[in-house]
Amino acid sequence: MERRYSPADQILMQLDHALRTVFGRPHLTERADPGADLAEPELTPAQRDHAARLMRINHTGEVCAQALYQGQALTARLPGVRDSMARAAAEENDHLDWCERRVHELGGRLSLLNPLWYAGSFVxxxxxxxAGDRWSLGFVAETERQVERHLDAHLAQVPPTDEKTRAILGTMKADEAAHATKAAEAGGATLPEPVRGAMQLAAKLMTSTVYYV
Ligand SMILES: [Fe+2]
Ligand SMILES: [Fe+2]
Known part of the structure; x- marks a missing residue:
């Protein structure tokens, strides 16, 4: 049975989710960190620093994913769409958790810009x-495809010896591809080229700032 929440409940739930995502412990699925049982590699300081920054970018990407899913869940019309996105959103929480752990293992820190990117992505x-469920699902599918390509670019930059980082990136990539397929199969429309281009530009702005901040 579906529960009905008052607008005040909804606002509190959104706030709880936002704070958990940016500052606290998100709700995870049953899956373990794919890199957990792998050995910590020998890396040069430069390799370690670069990998930490890449994982910081991926962490912020997952903060954005949470915000996008939350924003969509608030306004999406079909209950079925909301449900089908719930598992994907939970898997993004796994990604968030794995990236955060790896950033710290590599001696890095999380981005100071996360609250900003959360807010922007939520809107x-x-x-x-x-815009409607077809566009909403199309937006998810396109986002996931862009993330999948972006993870490929990161995989190309992480040394083969850093299996811990690579295992996380590999699992995330497979998950994002599955999310894209699911959203497309659920009826997601192909977005117009200018929209796809704008999304790429926003992602570029995020990745190039978060590498440093
Ligand atoms: Fe993700
Ligand atoms: Fe995803």
Whole structure:
């Protein structure tokens, strides 16, 4: 049975989710960190620093994913769409957790810009939800495909010896591909080229700032 929440409940739930994502412990699925049982590699300081920064970018990407899903869940019309996105959103929480752990293992820190990117992505997600479920799902599919390509680019930069980082990136890549397929199969429309281009530009702005901040 579906529970009905008052607007005040909804706002509190959103706030709880935002704070957990940016500052606290997100709700995870049953899956373990794919890199947990692998040995810590011998890396040069430069390799370690670069990998930490890449994982910081991926962590912020997952913060954005959470915000996009939350924004969409708020405005999406079909309950079925909301449900099918719930598992994907939970898997993004795994990614968030794995990336955070790896950033710290590599001696890095998380981005100071996360609250900002969360807020921006939340608004974007809500807007996509308002545009209707076909566009909303199309937006998810396109986002996931762009992330998948981006993870490939990161895999190419992480040394083969760093199996711990690579295992996380590999699992995330497979998950994002599955999310894209699911969203497309659920009826996601192909987004117009200018929208896809704008999304790529926003992602570029995020990755190039978060590498440093
Ligand atoms: Fe993800
Ligand atoms: Fe995803």
């Amino acid at each position: 974007l997600g809500a807007a996509a939800g308002l």
